[in-house]
Amino acid sequence: GDLGPFNPGLPVEVPVWLAINLKQRQKCRLIPPEWMDVEKLEEIRDRERKEDTFTPMPSPYYMELTKLLLNYASDNIPKADEIRTLVKETWDTRLAKLRLSADSFVRQQEAHAKLDNLTLMEINTTGTFLTQALDHMYKLRANLQPGKSAHSQDF
Numbered sequence: 001g002d003l004g005p006f007n008p009g010l011p012v013e014v015p016v017w018l019a020i021n022l023k024q025r026q027k028c029r030l031i032p033p034e035w036m037d038v039e040k041l042e043e044i045r046d047r048e049r050k051e052d053t054f055t056p057m058p059s060p061y062y063m064e065l066t067k068l069l070l071n072y073a074s075d076n077i078p079k080a081d082e083i084r085t086l087v088k089e090t091w092d093t094r095l096a097k098l099r100l101s102a103d104s105f106v107r108q109q110e111a112h113a114k115l116d117n118l119t120l121m122e123i124n125t126t127g128t129f130l131t132q133a134l135d136h137m138y139k140l141r142a143n144l145q146p147g148k149s150a151h152s153q154d155f
Contacts, residue, residue, distance in 0.1 A: 016065065020072045030073040035059065036066065038079050041086035048093050054117040063091055063121050094118075098126050106133050109141075 006012060011031055014022075022028040035041070035058030047055050059065060066087045074080040098118070105113050115123070 023073050030076045032077045038082050045090045056117045
């Protein structure tokens with residue numbers, strides 16, 4: 001792509017891959033996103049814990065960005081350890097909610113679910129489990145329907 005020219009000392013927005021590459025070569029200082037702040041992340045974590053539904057996250061890639069920026073530029077991020085902990089706590093809260101939602105979904109034998117405000121990474125962590133559970137439910141329902149022979153069990 002066409003990037004630059006870069007002027008020393010002036011902040012410029014670049015793709016994350018380029019920022020990390022420049023940081024690794026000690027050519028820049030990274031400025032974290034606005035939401036990567038202890039106070040804002042505490043608010044996000046607390047709101048997530050209070051709500052029954054999933055709350056909107058500051059970025060659809062909050063977990064990926066946090067991991068990349070803290071791994072490669074923690075020296076440019078104030079209170080990096082606290083930020084790491086807050087994002088992890090938020091992640092754990094959201095995954096616990098997701099597990100409870102999936103458990104409730106399976107127990108109530110629902111046919112569809114609406115999961116707003118989930119990130120792709122969160123969906124991917126439970127996608128395999130949920131699709132396998134739904135597949136088993138389908139097979140069990142198919143075997144319980146009248147007209148099926150007792151010998152046609154598909155596991």
